Amino acid sequence: MADRSDVVGTVAGPGDDPNEFVFVTPSDKSIKTGEFITYTVPVEDEPRSVFARVTNRELIRGLPEGFLADPEVGPETVAATLGVPTDDTELYRLTATVIGYYDTNMTTFANPRQLPDPGTPLSIAPHQQLETVLPNLGCETDSTDVTTLDGVAHIGWLLNRPAEATNLHIPIEEFASTHLAILASTGSGKSYTASVLIEEMMRPSSRASLLVFDPHGEYDTLAEMQGEEAFQGADGYEPSIEYYDPERLRVRISELEIGDVMAILDNPSNRMQERLSTAWRAMQRQESRTWGIDELIAEMERIYGDDDASVGALEWRLRRSIERNDLFHPEDNVPLGEIVDPGQCTVLQMDTLDRWDQQLITTVLLRRMYRERLDDVRDRDSDIEHPIFALFEEGHRFAPASGDAPSLGIMRTITSEGRKFGFGLGIISQRPSKIDQDVLSQCGTQISMQIQNPTDQDAIKNSVEAAGEDVLRELPGLTPGQAVVSGDAMNTPALIQVRRRHTEHGAGSRPVIEEWREAYEERQREPTGSEAADFGEGDSTGVQSLD
């Protein structure tokens, strides 16, 4: 290493942990914690770049704190008075943890099992090298132009570097098949980040088949992708964004399982439960898949007689909870072929449905889709002949730690088995501690953003083994749009700034003041407003002059 111009520091010696070393830098080489640095070691006689992450930084030499005694006198003034040079006095002692060198055969990091010798010069890891080795892209060299790769999602850039300097492209296949969790307090950018990923997945190079379960109506603006040049393929491809409002959301009654029905019925007695189960099973054994409550009650009356008190009570309950709810229908069913298609992102707008209905429609849809995926993989007839990825806002609502949701079972099944069948889930939640631990720990890739609540931080720590302590320590201090990406999609966790969306963000907080003022003006207008029709055209009214 004759050229030391890019050297930022020098190894001082080993640190406390076996993988840790300590190095010293002067102040002008400002290195932040979380920065990636490299040094060269011979591995089997080949020089290899070993990467390390800076985990701590402390001043070992600098102006005494006594110089700060008077807030109106700057420490550099005191230093100047005493003839102490201020430009390059400071020395920093930094701790770094070895990540490893990039093993091009294993396409991941390998531990050199040896710390750098004292005196080893350290450099800032070059952009392209980090872009190649940080995410799990399977590159065969340690420096590749990753923008040319297919199936990658440009999610943002390293937070410690200037904007767009070291970009992070994560492999879509990894997080889409081994599931994704996006965890953060409210307002930290979960929906924003999810939208960035959706944009990436819908690009011509990926053409994903996506489904978004949107209980808050936060994904209205994705449609802007349609007609945008950036999303158009040379072959005429353009993503299709489909919105399903509750009018189009239907659950065919025969798709419900007995457990689902029990969950929506009001307090059924043991005898009622027993009668309903028997009849429901009988109905499910029938050839017809398009029966309704009438047919079900007829079946119960056939088995138990038409003056059975429990059947009477059940009839009342079934008609109230199922028949009178527009969501359920004897025949109509959301057609799977319509909601999942390659190059299509379907947003299920559930914001006007109550929680039970949201859970039921989700349960039934997931079950049907899972069945189809199973059939496809087992070479049976299937309505869904391609992998799918389903994203859940309010993930804790569909897979709650309390167990209190009919969807939990199928969510667990998909997160543990789905990868074999090309069915990936993305769980978005502001309360990680309220998500079922089995489901959360199966999410192979994690995007964690700002989280203050200690219980939620613990939930992340427990389920997200890939993210080390030093990275998780960052979580409380992040600002909206900053995230730690860890897990299967990464070779090592990284702290990033999520890029800006191409489409408008539709989920920000409401502009409260603006809305108050508008509402007030509306109110002011009302009394005269009702008479406004009487004023001649073009007449300037007193109301307008108020503006």
Added chain:
Amino acid sequence: MQRSTTRQQYGDEAMTDALADGDSPDLDSCVRIGSIVSSNSHLDYVAEVYKERDCDRPPELHEREFGQPVFIKKTVNGTEHAVMGVIYDTQLVDPDQGRTGPRLAQDDQAQFTPGYIEERTTLAGVALLGTAEIAEDGAIQEPTHQMPRWTLEVEDTVFHCPDQVTVSFHTVDDQIQLAYMDRLLDIAGDLGSEVIVALIDRLRGMLPEDDPNQRVLDVVEQNVQWQAREQRGMV
């Protein structure tokens, strides 16, 4: 400090108060405090304070007190310079002290020791702080707090430094400077913090009350005091 073994007589030069005539002090007419008799190191000298017999106008007590800035004139390469210093210690010498009480054999030798101090005298420790050029008009310019490279000579005259010169020496680009501080602390040892505090006190009194440098001096003083207390195990 070592005891001096030589001394010099001064008689006929006129002594006037340096600041008597106003603006630019005449460095030649400053009060003479004494003359160099020895040194302990390159920056640490010993001067013997003049008495009535040595000159017309010996320094008054307050003119040679602890913390008093002083200068010694040196001509280097044709340019007149002032080597700046400060009195950081004093010591009284009484040759009679050893002669009272029972005498030992060495007593006989006393009268054969040439240059032995025969009368009571005061020695002053002078630590060098830096240098400055002496301009045509007698003012100082280009003050530097770098370590002076030149050595003083035995018998060099140590002058009382007028306030105006003290302020000039401590001002670089309108910014107060005591860049010699660590060296001075080193030389003055136990009295290091005291001599710096004494210097700061003087500077404070010489600067206008609303001078922004006043607050800087406060911070520096606090630091020095605190360090001294720490060293003495008080805090």
